[in-house]
Amino acid sequence: MEFLSHPVTQKVIDHGLTYPQFVDFTAQLVLENRTTGGNQSEAYLDYTRMCLQRMRRWDKTAKVSAEMQNLIRSITEAQVWLLITEAWCGDGSQSIPYIAKLAESNPLIQLKIIMRDENPEIMDAYLTKGARSIPKLIVFTGDLKVELFVWGPKPEYLINRHKEYKHDSQGKAYKDFLEEIHLWYAKNKNQDLEAELFPLIQSTLIK
Known part of the structure; x- marks a missing residue:
C-alpha cells in the first residue's frame, strides 16, 4: 500500500536509535535517575530500571x-x-529485544527506534483505537515509499486480557495485573509474538 503522506521521513530514520544504542541510552537514563517523556515520577523511574533489566535478560535468552x-x-x-x-x-522491553534479533538476522533490514513523545505526528498516524499505545512496529520498503505492515502494541492475547481487566478487574489491583502480564511474557518466550509476526513478514516477500 502506498502511503505517500505518512510522516516517516529519511531524516526520522537517520536520527533514530539502533537497538544497541537504545539499550545504552536506557542504561544512561537509569544512571542519571531519569527517563524519557514528561513523566519523571518514581514509578516511571522504576519502570525504566525494570525495562533495562528485562532487555538485558532477553538479549541473553530470546530464541x-x-x-x-x-x-x-x-x-x-x-x-x-x-x-x-x-x-x-x-x-x-518484552518485545523489542526479540524484534531486534530478527532484524540482526538480515543485513537488508534496518531497525531504528524513536521515542513516542518526541514524535507526536508519527505516533498519531499509528494510533491503536485512538490511543498512543506502544510499542508500535511499522515496516517500510527501503525507500520508505511503501508501508508493508504495522504490528503492536502487544500480542493479541494480552490485548484481549487488558480488555477483560478493564471491563471487570475482579478486585485485582493494577500492580498485580501487571505482574500477571509480565509473568505471561516470561512463560510465553515470544512464541505469540513470533506467530503474529511470521505471516506479516511473509506477506512482504516478493513473489
Whole structure:
C-alpha cells in the first residue's frame, strides 16, 4: 500500500536509535535517575530500571525459531523497521529485544527506534483505537515509499486480557495485573509474538 503522506521521513530514520544504542541510552537514563517523556515520577523511574533489566535478560535468552530465521533470511529487498516506544514501556522491553534479533538476522533490514513523545505526528498516524499505545512496529520498503505492515502494541492475547481487566478487574489491583502480564511474557518466550509476526513478514516477500 502506498502511503505517500505518512510522516516517516529519511531524516526520522537517520536520527533514530539502533537497538544497541537504545539499550545504552536506557542504561544512561537509569544512571542519571531519569527517563524519557514528561513523566519523571518514581514509578516511571522504576519502570525504566525494570525495562533495562528485562532487555538485558532477553538479549541473553530470546530464541528465534529456525523457521523464522529462514523466513527473515529470505528477504531480498531492503526494509526499514521503525519502532515507536519509550524507555519506561514495559511491553516494549518484552518485545523489542526479540524484534531486534530478527532484524540482526538480515543485513537488508534496518531497525531504528524513536521515542513516542518526541514524535507526536508519527505516533498519531499509528494510533491503536485512538490511543498512543506502544510499542508500535511499522515496516517500510527501503525507500520508505511503501508501508508493508504495522504490528503492536502487544500480542493479541494480552490485548484481549487488558480488555477483560478493564471491563471487570475482579478486585485485582493494577500492580498485580501487571505482574500477571509480565509473568505471561516470561512463560510465553515470544512464541505469540513470533506467530503474529511470521505471516506479516511473509506477506512482504516478493513473489
